[in-house]
Amino acid sequence: MLSRREFIAKGTETAVSIATAAGAGLLAGCANSATSHPPMVSSFRDLAGSRSLRAHAHRHGLIYGSAVVIPIVQKNTDFADLLSEQCGILVPSNELKWVALRPSRDTFNFGPPDFLYDFAQRNHMLMRGHNLCWHESVPTWIRKIDNKDEIKQLFVDHITTVCKHYAGKLQSWDVVNEAIDPNDKLPGGLRKSFWYDNVGPDYIDLAFQTARTADPNAKLTYNDYGVEGDNDGDAVKRRLILEMVKGMKSRGVPIDAIGIQSHLNAGEKYGQGVADFIEAFHQMGLEVYLTELDVNDDATVSNDLAGRDAIIAKTYTEFLQAALPNPAVKQVLTWDLSDRFTWLNGLGSHRRKQPNRLERPLPFDADFKPTDCFYALRDSFDHRKRA
């Protein structure tokens, strides 16, 4: 006789038998599922071990993980369990950014990210660093300095101190985040930012060189968004990033990996564009990480939950089917693990067009039950040939 838990877990792999045995109650949401394993388990604990995203990714040469808002892990032990069961790698959502880490010129707030590193270690997970330089995370105190040499020195010192603090510990660093924006009409499509204005156009090279010197082991990553879709705007950005990275390689700048953020929009077209982009980096010997995957369906009209979930899951599947066949892709991280904490619901700077309708972009819902996205992810891992 199987326990209920074993029974339900078994049912995730034999959908028909559980549907017959457990009746219609468990079938909510199945009809429109775009995946081959409809969401039928009643608790995330039924999806640990060999059923987890972590295990399925691992079997296919991938590491699966998630962004984490650290205070939530500190308070919510169920969520901490969920993370440790599902993830092989974690990344702090905010706590390593300048604004969080450098409240003042003389203070480094390493406590929260150190906590996450210890948590990851205890649970046999890796950790990535995000990020050393981003146009959106510039502390007020540094903006007040009107001496460019001093700012450049602070930039180098910050990267040195932070990389040394974690030297040999982090799997990778997003060294520079979101440096390209063709709308700013600067040479090379560079974004106009505090760092560009004050450190100079070669701030990207400088950041990577400084990071390598301080931590020779972390994979140094350039991370950006708006490169995922089969549309003209994303194609322009892909070309600019490719040119930038080729230039860095030709100058001997140490770069190891490209982070494709992968904040997708439900129903948009993802395919050849991202596949070719990844292959170009594969040819250059770089690794590729899908660093911040989620699917925003704020712009879709339907309010039918099952219908929304099906479109979201299909978007995951199409994107992953284009990206994952390439052996350069080594990691997939979603930007958080549960819909309860997604930045898309306003836990951060993101603003929704439909403020009365919560977003559902992640593998676990607000009650930590697996969603269609969970199965879309897991099936996509399973369809990948071992790299």
Ligand code: XIL
């Ligand atoms: C977001 C966080 O999730 C929010 O909590 C914060 O308020 C703003 O930043 N691209 C990135 C991430 O590289 O750093 C952003 O994270 C999401 C978009």
